[in-house]
Amino acid sequence: MATSDDTDRPSLLRRLFPHPLLTILLVIVWLVIANSFTLNSLVLGTILGILIPFFTYPYWPNVPTGFRAGKMIAYIGLVIWDIIVANIAVAWIVMTKRNADMRSTWVTIPLDLRKPEAITVLAGTITLTPGTVSADLSDEGHSLLVHALDAESPEAVRYEIKERYERRLKEIFE
Amino acid sequence: MSTVLEILTAVTLIIGAIFTLVGSYGLLKLDDPMKRLHAPTKAGTLGVGALITASILHSFATGGNSVHEVLIVAFLFVTAPISAHFISKVNIHRKRCETPPPPPEDTSWATLGPSDGPAS
Numbered sequence: 001m002a003t004s005d006d007t008d009r010p011s012l013l014r015r016l017f018p019h020p021l022l023t024i025l026l027v028i029v030w031l032v033i034a035n036s037f038t039l040n041s042l043v044l045g046t047i048l049g050i051l052i053p054f055f056t057y058p059y060w061p062n063v064p065t066g067f068r069a070g071k072m073i074a075y076i077g078l079v080i081w082d083i084i085v086a087n088i089a090v091a092w093i094v095m096t097k098r099n100a101d102m103r104s105t106w107v108t109i110p111l112d113l114r115k116p117e118a119i120t121v122l123a124g125t126i127t128l129t130p131g132t133v134s135a136d137l138s139d140e141g142h143s144l145l146v147h148a149l150d151a152e153s154p155e156a157v158r159y160e161i162k163e164r165y166e167r168r169l170k171e172i173f174e
Numbered sequence: 175m176s177t178v179l180e181i182l183t184a185v186t187l188i189i190g191a192i193f194t195l196v197g198s199y200g201l202l203k204l205d206d207p208m209k210r211l212h213a214p215t216k217a218g219t220l221g222v223g224a225l226i227t228a229s230i231l232h233s234f235a236t237g238g239n240s241v242h243e244v245l246i247v248a249f250l251f252v253t254a255p256i257s258a259h260f261i262s263k264v265n266i267h268r269k270r271c272e273t274p275p276p277p278p279e280d281t282s283w284a285t286l287g288p289s290d291g292p293a294s
Contacts, residue, residue, distance in 0.1 A: 035242040087193060087220040090212065094200040104209050110278040127255035130215045134255065135208070135262035136274070136283045143277035147262065149212040 016050070018057040021069065023049040071172045078168070082129050090130040093150050107132075107146040107154040109161055118173035119144070125165050132157065179235035183228045190224030197221055208271040211261055218254045223247055 017023060030045030031037060093102065113119050119141065123134035126146055136145040151157045197217030204210045226243045233240040265271045266285045277283060 029245065032242050032245055035240050083219050083223075087216050090216055091193060091196045094196055094203065094213065094216075099203070099205045099209075102209065104206065106272065106274040108275055108278050123259065124252070124255040127215060127258045128219055128251060130212060130219065133208070133211050133215065133258055133262055135259070136266055136285050138277035138280035139282050139284050139287075140280040142279040145274050145277070145283055147208045147211070149209060 016054065019053040019060070021067065022053045025049075026052055066174065068172050071168070075168050075172060079125055079128065079165075082164075086130045090149060093131075097150065102150045103152070104147065104149050105151055105154055106135075107148050107151070107157045107161075109144045109146060109158050109166075111142055111144055111166070112162075113166060113170060113174065115173050116141075118169050121173075122161075122165055122169055126161060132161070176235045179231050183231045183235060186224045186228040186231060190221050190228060193217060193224065194221035206271060207265045208262060211258060211265075215254070215258065218250060222250060 026049035027042070027045040030048055031041055034041035034045070111119060111122075113122060119137070123137075123144060126132050126134040126144075131149050131151075133147045134144055135147050137143070138145075146157065146161070148154070148157050194217045197213045197215075200213030200216070201210055204213060226247050229243050230241060232238075263285045266274065266283065273286075274283060
């Protein structure tokens with residue numbers, strides 16, 4: 001409804017669609033909630049997908065820029081695979097190891113990520129992967145505290161998180 | 175086709191049940207509050223994930239074709255780390271666990287605050 005006469009004025013288009021990715025996400029979520037791919041739900045979902053970002057725009061002063069959605073999908077696939085593998089490993093540890101034999105330890109991770117969204121996704125990934133829980137952030141937000149259930153050494157956990165997740169998130173967000 | 179789906183439904187149901195059981199067992203068995211936090215992450219990820227997959231497969235086997243269960247997993251994956259983060263912050267704050275080592279950068283962890291100055 002707002003596309004035909006606005007395409008030649010990008011500033012107005014930007015104001016009407018402040019978050020294009022959020023619009024797409026809202027349409028998809030609405031279609032999945034409606035649980036049917038019909039024209040009805042597509043139209044209503046599109047209306048909501050346009051109106052919600054438009055009216056909530058004042059509450060999002062800093063729009064995240066440079067987000068790479070394609071790499072994010074690959075990252076989600078990697079995390080789901082890691083969740084399955086780590087689940088089996090941790091289930092084995094819980095069932096077979098005695099409490100006294102578990103080498104549970106704190107791991108401190110200096111962060112290269114600076115964007116709050118990226119740090120949030122990293123902390124969420126760490127918690128979702130069984131065996132590690134992100135416990136706290138330093139006061140200025142430059143280090144992350146992680147608790148590991150059973151780790152060879154804090155260095156190994158730190159290296160794996162930095163190499164496997166943080167490096168990829170840096171490519172996605174920054 | 176529907177027989178294959180039914181077998182897959184049964185398999186995913188059993189996988190989900192096993193991981194939920196292991197998660198509950200871990201909650202009972204582990205001795206330290208921080209260690210105990212690791213047990214529900216299993217029930218919350220693969221446990222719920224497999225049970226939801228079973229529900230989706232069942233709906234396809236019976237012709238219901240529903241996928242809105244995916245949203246349960248999506249919302250759970252977004253919210254579960256936040257509650258785990260808060261629980262561990264409470265553990266650190268109330269000194270129920272080993273005090274963590276100081277951060278490699280910055281002065282202190284957000285929960286502990288400055289160790290020598292007045293706590294604010």
